[in-house]
Amino acid sequence: GESVGLHLPTLSVQEGDNSIINCAYSNSASDYFIWYKQESGKGPQFIIDIRSNMDKRQGQRVTVLLNKTVKHLSLQIAATQPGDSAVYFCAEKTAGGFKTIFGAGTRLFVKA
């Protein structure tokens, strides 16, 4: 069945450095992709999304890149801060569908 997976379960970066979190997806029919951030004791929170007709989308300090050829999604965080420490989930949907499929998550540690 469809699945969304992550290459690395944990990532440790120095404060101020850029972070890159990767994600692979397997469903070619997926056309909407989302990144969520989950801080300790909270539910996941939307960060940024991208539709399949785009390759790149930028937000505040975050950029999502989509490579449909190899079914790869990445989240880039610029100038990583201690407040960015969290678990990050990539997720996918298909147009008209109700189900969002989540990856296993990557835990980001930010070292001061």
Added chain:
Amino acid sequence: DVKVTQSSRYLVKRTGEKVFLECVQDMDHENMFWYRQDPGLGLRLIYFSYDVKMKEKGDIPEGYSVSREKKERFSLILESASTNQTSMYLCASSSDRGSGNEKLFFGSGTQLSVL
């Protein structure tokens, strides 16, 4: 801001008990979802509802049922709790108007322990 409220942050129940997890959203969203979250497995969809009194099975519905009598409220029911249902339960809502592009808004979760 959208608010999704789950009635309990922590619950401890005994095997065989009937358990109700309640979720309320205040943004008039059509869609509501129940996920469970387990370490290393991400979020797995249990049930969802796209309208009042409508429900659809997700990926892991066994051992669970749901109720949506009002648009703002979506309840998850464990008919006879078992130890393998110990987990974090997350409720979410979305205003998906058919484009498939709407994001989920999550509650803070209920950590259920079944002893």
